[in-house]
Amino acid sequence: MKAEEILATYCTGSMFILERQDVVVGILQDNGVKKKDAEKAYSIFKQNHPFGYSGDDVPPVDIDMFFRAGMRYLDAADDLVSFKKAYWTLFVAAVRGHPEALFRLGMLMGGEYEGCPFTEVRSAVKFFRKADEKGHPDAKLHLALLIADGFRPDTAEEAMSLMEAEVSAADAGEDADTLLDAIAGLRGGDAAPALEKLVSLSEKGVSEASVILDAVYREGYRTEKDPGLADRYWRSVSF
Numbered sequence: 001m002k003a004e005e006i007l008a009t010y011c012t013g014s015m016f017i018l019e020r021q022d023v024v025v026g027i028l029q030d031n032g033v034k035k036k037d038a039e040k041a042y043s044i045f046k047q048n049h050p051f052g053y054s055g056d057d058v059p060p061v062d063i064d065m066f067f068r069a070g071m072r073y074l075d076a077a078d079d080l081v082s083f084k085k086a087y088w089t090l091f092v093a094a095v096r097g098h099p100e101a102l103f104r105l106g107m108l109m110g111g112e113y114e115g116c117p118f119t120e121v122r123s124a125v126k127f128f129r130k131a132d133e134k135g136h137p138d139a140k141l142h143l144a145l146l147i148a149d150g151f152r153p154d155t156a157e158e159a160m161s162l163m164e165a166e167v168s169a170a171d172a173g174e175d176a177d178t179l180l181d182a183i184a185g186l187r188g189g190d191a192a193p194a195l196e197k198l199v200s201l202s203e204k205g206v207s208e209a210s211v212i213l214d215a216v217y218r219e220g221y222r223t224e225k226d227p228g229l230a231d232r233y234w235r236s237v238s239f
Contacts, residue, residue, distance in 0.1 A: 147211060163183070197209075
């Protein structure tokens, strides 16, 4: 495979910005390109495609092969270069819609892999959301766990969906049942008693209820919008 074809495979999507020559040259060398030729190819490719490929330009690849290779890299990763190699190899599959690759990148960027020297909650959120869209069964739960790191759900529906996933996984008893009843009521029944249940749970220190109330009042979901009240509930969240 020529250097240009290799770069076209890896440098895909708006998330890939060609800012690390050492990483890109390393990828080329791993694929059998001599260092001098790799550096030249990098320079030419960056000039012609400063942000990589995107949209209809995305070249077809065997995404399962890249996922398996990325997982091998990830399982053995122990420093910056090896974690970056795992990231970009998984990214080739993820940007083409591979659910498990998206999920693993969410875990990686969310700090779930010990020793990873780069993490970013916003990126983890994007990967988990995309994995959820692609049907990954655990994406919602792991997205909910990021709330402890400062992630604030965008909408009331997202907040309710994530809290459903969390309490269902925990099997947490009476408060969990009350929370699920309140969510059901807020979605399709009488909003007033549902909100009363959530307020009562929040006052008891149930953070899942506070997360939902924050989103409800921030959005004005089935009640009046109240940003100040939303912020108050958000400040009470403690996971």
